[in-house]
Amino acid sequence: MKIFVYHTPELVPTEGIPDCAIAVDILRATTTIATALAAGAEGVQVFSDLDELLRVSEAHPPELRIRVGERGGKTVEGFDLGNSPFDFTPDVVKGKRIFMSTTNGTRSLQKVQNAKSVLACAMINLGSVLKYLRETKPETVWIVGSGWEGSYSLEDTTCAGAIAANLEDEADFGNDEAVAAATLYKTWKGEVEELFYQASHGKRLLNLNGAEDIAYCAKLDVVDVLPKQSSAGLLVAA
Numbered sequence: 001m002k003i004f005v006y007h008t009p010e011l012v013p014t015e016g017i018p019d020c021a022i023a024v025d026i027l028r029a030t031t032t033i034a035t036a037l038a039a040g041a042e043g044v045q046v047f048s049d050l051d052e053l054l055r056v057s058e059a060h061p062p063e064l065r066i067r068v069g070e071r072g073g074k075t076v077e078g079f080d081l082g083n084s085p086f087d088f089t090p091d092v093v094k095g096k097r098i099f100m101s102t103t104n105g106t107r108s109l110q111k112v113q114n115a116k117s118v119l120a121c122a123m124i125n126l127g128s129v130l131k132y133l134r135e136t137k138p139e140t141v142w143i144v145g146s147g148w149e150g151s152y153s154l155e156d157t158t159c160a161g162a163i164a165a166n167l168e169d170e171a172d173f174g175n176d177e178a179v180a181a182a183t184l185y186k187t188w189k190g191e192v193e194e195l196f197y198q199a200s201h202g203k204r205l206l207n208l209n210g211a212e213d214i215a216y217c218a219k220l221d222v223v224d225v226l227p228k229q230s231s232a233g234l235l236v237a238a
Contacts (some may be wrong), residue, residue: 001133002140003169005160005178008147009111019138021112022119022129022163025146026155027201028083029105030066030227031122031217035085037237038125038223040094041066044235045097047105050076057099066093068100073201073208076101084213104146104153110233112144118229123192124222125157130166132226132238140174143181153215154184154199158192161185193218 006012024030031046042064047053050069057065069076070083081087083102100106112118117138121129133141143163145156161181164173173179188195196202196218197211205214216222228238 001137001176003143003164003171003178004141004174005050005143005145005157005166006163007145007152007177008150009108009144009156009223010150012111012142012144018112018115018140018142020117020119020136020140021115021135021142021144022121023105023108023112023144024121024156024159025105025108026122026217027196027199027205028085028213028217029100029102029146030120031124032083032085032088033100033120033127033227033235034122034223034225036088036093036098037227037235038225039088039090040180041088042095042236044098044100044227045231046109046233046235047101048107048110050101053096053099053101060097060099064096064097066096067096068098068102072103073204073210085209085216086213089127104148108144108146109235112142113144113229113232120235121159121163122226123162123218123220124216125220125225125227126159126162128224128226129163133163133167133231135168141171143178148201153201155196155201157181158188158195162189192195192220
C-alpha cells in the first residue's frame with residue numbers, strides 16, 4: 001500500500017487513477033456525511049454546483065429528499081439544511097436521500113469520483129476507514145483534503161495524517177505531504193480539538209457560533225460507518 005496526500009482538489013494529479021481515494025473535509029462536509037449515514041440516511045449525493053443539485057434533486061420524491069446547501073459556513077437560502085452535523089438526526093434524515101453541496105468538501109469528492117473505490121473520512125469515523133484499508137489493502141491510496149477555497153487546511157491535513165500515521169507500519173508514503181501529515185497528527189494527537197480551534201476555518205466557525213461543531217468534528221470514532229461511493233457522486237453506508 002502506498003499513501004499519497006494532496007492538500008486540495010486542485011493538487012490532485014490529472015493522470016492516473018488510484019485504487020482507493022479518500023476525501024477529507026473535517027469542518028464539516030465529511031463529518032456531516034458520516035453522521036447522516038450513521039443516522040440512517042439512504043445516501044448522500046454530492047454536487048459542486050448548486051444549480052445542478054436543484055435540477056437533479058427535482059426528480060426525487062420531495063418527501064424523500066433533503067437539499068443541503070452551504071457557502072462560507074452558512075446555509076444557502078432556499079435549502080433545507082446547512083452543514084452542521086447536529087442537524088442530521090435520525091428523525092430528520094432516516095430513509096431520505098441527501099443532495100449536498102458545500103464550499104469545499106463536495107468538490108473533493110467529485111474530483112476523485114473516478115477512482116476504483118471512493119470513501120469519505122472524518123475523525124469521527126476514522127476507525128471504519130482504517131479497517132477497510134487493512135482488509136482490502138489497495139495498492140495506491142490518495143487522501144484528498146478539501147482545504148478552503150483552494151488553500152491549505154490544517155484540520156484536513158490532521159485527518160489525512162491520522163490515516164497515514166496509523167498505517168505507517170503497513171504502508172509506504174508516496175510523497176512528502178504524507179510524511180508531513182503523519183508528523184502533524186502524531187504531534188497533536190492528544191490535542192486535536194485545540195488544533196482545530198487554531199485553524200483558520202475553525203476561527204471562521206467560531207465567529208458563526210460553531211464551537212460545538214468543532215468539538216464534535218474533533219472526536220475520534222464517534223460513529224461506526226463507512227461512507228463509500230456506490231455510483232458517481234453517491235455515497236452510501238458500506
